[in-house]
Amino acid sequence: MEEEGGRKVFDKQLKMVFANAMDDLQSAEDLYQLDGILKCGNLGCQKSFGDIESNAEFAHVIEQANKVFGRPSSAMPVLPDELRVWICLLDDTIAEFFANNHYILKLCSALLKLFLLGQLTVDSMESFRVITHNTIRLLAQAGSFMNPQNDQDSTILMKQIDFLNRTSLGGKMTVVDYRDVIEVFAHYWKQRNESIDGFLAKLPGNYFKRDVEEIQSLLLQCIAESLEKMVELADLKRFCLAFESLLCELHKLPLDWFVRLPSIKYNHIFTERKALTAVENRWQCFRVNDPEKFINLYTALFDDAQLPPHFSLVAIKSQLNFINNMMVQKHWSNGRKLTESDQLKATMGLMELAKFSVSYCNMQPEFTSFDRFLEKCTEPIASVSRESTSLADLEVRVRIARKMNGRAGSRQIF
Structure with missing residues (x-):
């Protein structure tokens, strides 16, 4: 009973911080409260994907992370609190928006594999906080499109996540790269809401509904195809920016008949x-x-x-x-x-x-x-x-x- 009460307190506090995380990056100070929340609750992240400490795939990553923070090795792999707090926040976000647990596994893989590349140090934890915050923003903006009626949107998000994993696993992504790509992906979802769905608002009634749906599908197909290409990270970023520029141009059209x-x-x-x-x-x-x-x-x-x-x-x-x-x-x-x-x-x-x-x-x-x-x-x-x-x-x-x-x-x- 006491543990259940602690979980509820943790959830309530975490949701407050989650709400703050949706503001500008200046609100990062609010996220630091999670250190205290985590120590009070002393709870792992088990909502969406289970405790990663029991996942053999992450054992070496956890060991590397502990070395970064000067923690001694132990028989049982234990995440440093500095890392666990951000993974818990990600976990809570996934539970908030998605019912399927494969999203969190892929996202955590993309984040944690950065440790294997030796990109993070104690001094660069702020970078880890920022990219986790940006990842949450990506999921928050994409979450509203994840439903059975939006198969193309679900496919695009999974392809974005697959691209992050593929690139980080290949050793081609730094923390700065990850941050930049996440920002580009998040901005796509913002534009997707304003521009792609905006077509229907400009053409009320049902007569052009099929035409609008066809245009929406063609635009979504374009971005989905791009995420499958085995190309350099910089090229994909440029493509996403060019695609958003096209969306902006289309969004400005009055579409008068x-x-x-x-x-x-x-x-x-x-x-x-x-x-x-x-x-x-x-x-x-x-x-x-x-x-x-x-x-x-x-x-x-x-x-x-x-x-x-x-x-x-x-x-x-x-x-x-x-x-x-x-x-x-x-x-x-x-x-x-x-x-x-x-x-x-x-x-x-x-x-x-x-x-x-x-x-x-x-x-x-x-x-x-x-x-x-x-x-x-x-x-x-x-x-x-x-x-x-x-x-x-x-x-x-x-x-x-x-x-x-x-x-x-x-x-x-x-």
Whole structure:
């Protein structure tokens, strides 16, 4: 009974500190309270993964950690309190967000294996505190997406964790590297919430739900594929930053639905009922104000007429398909094979071109033909994907395409 009471006190205090940990890094001082909490409770970490001291996989790591802190060896491996406190905090976070225990095992492996590399000393424990704190932030931001309806999100988190383990086990990751990658991964989940889910908010109703879900799936597929590549740590970090930059560009798009009607006969009906607003320019087109009202009027007034497509969504889906295809493309146009590093870097080049191309979405009303608008958005990325003979050639083609399209845009030749 006394032990159960101690566990409850420990949990309560740990949750308070966990809440503080979600603030800025300045709150790291609050985390130091855990030393006192741990000594009061004198409890191990057994919520999600059991006591790692009984796990043979970690025996050598624990021995190395004790050497770092000048602790004598013992027959039974015992974690130093300085290390145990942060693993307990991680354990509590896992229990808070995840029901499956393989997450904590992989995360603890990634953290503890840093000791084997000789990266941590007593003087650098602050680094260990910071990266543990950042790991908690990663899990807190990813946790809300972990449910049976989000298989792609669960896959991405596990691939992020697998990448951390694969890289740390290969001896290619320092404490600073781990901290930086964790920050990049955590920022992805923040952007995922704001940008990827933000598409649906911009397109209310059910008519475009399938299109939005397809765009979301393509974006998630892109980041998932990148995490499987056997590439240098620096290259993956650059890719994640480029991907986030593309998300930001997409997030800024208003995604207005612009249409032209088959006949001017009913223009006044659409505008009077506020289904459409006329765009003030030389070309006759409209912005859809109320998709549901517009669809009902359109189907009632124009017999057998197909609803106008949302050209911006069509353009975005096309560009994302080219991007994802490049991620798995086997050969250049001349038959030379792409390495996984080539695939990642070439995809980054296409993402840079896509960022530039989607800016045309705001200019759609200025095009005399919406089919020409779609071509303007998609042809550059299609041409670069189809004709590049090497990574260097692709990079040159991306620069040329950006320059040529920039000139055309400035002259407004639409």
